[in-house]
Structures are given as structure tokens and as C-alpha cells.
Amino acid sequence: xxxxxxxxxxxxxxxxxxxxxxxxxxxxxxxxxxxxxxxxxxxxxxxxxxxxxxxxxxxxxxxxxxxxxxxxxxxxxxxxxxxxxxxxxxxxxxxxxxxxxxxxxxxxxxxxxxxxxxxxxxxxxxxxxxxxxxxxxxxxxxxxxxxxxxxxxxx
Amino acid sequence: xxxxxxxxxxxxxxxxxxxxxxxxxxxxxxxxxxxxxxxxxxxxxxxxxxxxxxxxxxxxxxxxxxxxxxxxxxxxxxxxxxxxxxxxxxxxxxxxxxxxxxxxxxxxxxxxxxxxxxxxxxxxxxxxxxxxxxxxxxxxxxxxxxxxxxxxxxxxxxxxxxxxxxxxxxxxxxxxxxxxxxxxxxxxxxxxxxxxxxxxxxxxxxxxxxxxxxxxxxxxxxxxxxxxxxxxxxxxxxxxxxxxxxxxxxxxxxxxxxx
Numbered sequence: 001x002x003x004x005x006x007x008x009x010x011x012x013x014x015x016x017x018x019x020x021x022x023x024x025x026x027x028x029x030x031x032x033x034x035x036x037x038x039x040x041x042x043x044x045x046x047x048x049x050x051x052x053x054x055x056x057x058x059x060x061x062x063x064x065x066x067x068x069x070x071x072x073x074x075x076x077x078x079x080x081x082x083x084x085x086x087x088x089x090x091x092x093x094x095x096x097x098x099x100x101x102x103x104x105x106x107x108x109x110x111x112x113x114x115x116x117x118x119x120x121x122x123x124x125x126x127x128x129x130x131x132x133x134x135x136x137x138x139x140x141x142x143x144x145x146x147x148x149x150x151x152x153x154x155x
Numbered sequence: 156x157x158x159x160x161x162x163x164x165x166x167x168x169x170x171x172x173x174x175x176x177x178x179x180x181x182x183x184x185x186x187x188x189x190x191x192x193x194x195x196x197x198x199x200x201x202x203x204x205x206x207x208x209x210x211x212x213x214x215x216x217x218x219x220x221x222x223x224x225x226x227x228x229x230x231x232x233x234x235x236x237x238x239x240x241x242x243x244x245x246x247x248x249x250x251x252x253x254x255x256x257x258x259x260x261x262x263x264x265x266x267x268x269x270x271x272x273x274x275x276x277x278x279x280x281x282x283x284x285x286x287x288x289x290x291x292x293x294x295x296x297x298x299x300x301x302x303x304x305x306x307x308x309x310x311x312x313x314x315x316x317x318x319x320x321x322x323x324x325x326x327x328x329x330x331x332x333x334x335x336x337x338x339x340x341x342x343x344x345x346x347x348x349x350x351x352x353x354x355x356x357x358x359x360x361x362x363x364x365x366x367x368x369x370x371x372x373x374x375x376x377x378x379x380x381x382x383x384x385x386x387x388x389x390x391x392x393x394x395x396x397x398x399x400x401x402x403x404x405x406x407x408x409x410x411x412x413x414x
Binding site for chain 2: 003006007009010012013014016017019020021023024025053054055056057064067104109
């Protein structure tokens, strides 16, 4: 019976090692860890998404309200489309809201800044699958430097 | 001068003889007439001794090393507003270096020394000779299962070490210091490569497992069969294994991640 117990412990050891391997694999395969709680999806088109990545944060005034679910290219007009998974508890955003891609700090990662719009008569709330019309693209530092140099030449 | 030269020569010859004996043991245990099915239960038993019983020390050290790295990394990174890079920092240092190396060092201290002492005592009490009297090859019956068990267990321990360390980093970085959980995982996922980082770390730890277990069983099998000889062999196991692991780590790192 003692050898049965040893076999059991070794089996457990192998299973733990396998679980650890799976955990490392998931981290690389970029799946699992599907946020916390229920979400609904919103879409936004940008001209340029810069360094935005799936699972980047969506923030309203610094408060995280969701994550970037996935990023893909619209097959018709070749513009990047970002799918946002917003937590269900924040489901009262008017369709005049706007989103912009911001950077936290000079060297930090990029996130989506969500600016809730005004509500008045005839304005509906954003629902699952809606496009957010008002978007501002990421600032690309190289473009900015280029513009700066160009404007200096004109002086 | 001449006697000094002779000492150098004698020392070199002794080392070469030891390497030769070690290779003979390895050959006799692993290559010559392996009996994987018959000896499989023995390997399981040894995996329990060297693997399962090392689990607690591996998990505890992994957790604390991950936590300390998150704490130290955070204090530096926060100055540059780059605390989001905490995840890849913790994960890469664990997967590439600390996981394989610290596991190998702990394994040498926890399991390697025990292997040496056990085999050395078997030799001192003439159990190995008795096995030979009964026409049982001690290399295949005693050494081979221990070699295989070490070779299988240590990479698994290293993977567990890295995974637990990353969770420890999450505990301190995210739950205590307030790094964003999404950026901890997402930047880690974007940075860590499966082959470049995870597989290379596992290859490293397989090499370390081979070296540490080989040194352990050889030192035990080759020990002078006295209490003093066994104590010397046990010490040498830990010292030589640690030095070999640290030296090989530099070579492997240069090969894997160098230019």
C-alpha cells in the first residue's frame, strides 16, 4: 500500500508540473485570463492604433472600465478596428462618447481613454456591437518630430 | 620545481581518471542494456524521493523570489513610469535565469547531497558489493533509477518554480503595490516568447539536471567508504554541482541569448 501512496504523490507532482507548463503556455499563447465579470462589446475605428495591444486597459478619467478584446483590420477600407470589452456595470454611455489612444507616461504602455459624451433628447446609449464614431488616433512620436522639423524649415 | 611539475601532472591524471570513472558509471547505468519497463517502479520511487520531497522548498523559494523581484523591480521602474513592465521583468528573469539556476542549486543541496550520502553509505556498508554477489548490477539497479528520476524531476521543478514566482510577483506587484493587472499579464504575454524564453529555460534546466544528478551519483559511488569519505563526498557534490551549474549557465546563456 505504501508504494501506492508514493505513486499517488508522484502523479500529483506530474500534474502540478503539467499545470505550471500550461500556465506558462497560456501566458505566451495570449489566451485565458478573460477579465473579471461580464462584459459587452463596443467597436471603434482608428486611423492609427500605434502600440495598442489586446488586453490594454480602457479608462475613463483613470478608472479602468474594460479591456481591448481584439484588434483587426476592416477588410473594406483597411482601417484598424478595435473591439472593446466594457464591464457590464458601466453600461450607460451615450453615443456621443469619444475614444482616444493615450500613453501612460513617456515610456509607458498605451491605453484607450474613453470620454463619455453629453446626453440630451434623442441621444441613445451605446449598445453591444455599436461603433463609437468619434475617435482620435495614437500620437506617433516620429510623425510629431517630422512635423516639428518641417515647421522649423518654414520659419 | 621538478616535484611541483610532478604534482601538477599527478593532479591532472587524477582528475582525468575521475572523469573516466564517472563516464563509465554513466555508460553502465544509462547506455548499456537499459531495462526501462522493469526499472520503471524504481524510477517512480526515486522521483518521489528527489522530486516530490523537493517540492515544498521549490514552491516556497519560488514564491519569495518572485515577490522580492516584484518589490525591487517596482521601486526602480516606478521612477520612469514604466511599472507596467514589471510583468515581463519578473517573467523573463525567472524563465531564463532564476528558474533553472536556483532550482538546480536548491536541488543540489536538497536532493543531490542526499543521493551522494545514500549511495556512499550503501558502499560503506557493502550493500553494493552484496548486490554484485547476487548478480545484480548496482549500476542498473541503484544508479540508473536515480539518474533518470533526477533528469525527469528537475525540469518539472524548474517550471513549477517559474510559475509560482510569476504568481508571487503578481501578489506583490498587482495586489499590493497596485500595478494594473491587465498590463502585468498583457505586456508579459506580448514580451515572453514560447521558444526563445520558455523552451530555452527548460533546455537549460535539463542540462543542469543531468550535470547535478551525474555528479551526485558519481560522488556517492566513488566515495571512500568511511564516514569521513562520505562527508567529503557530500560536500564535494554540493560544491561541484553549484560551480558546474553557474559556469554552464554562462555558457548556455551566451549560446542561447548571445549575439
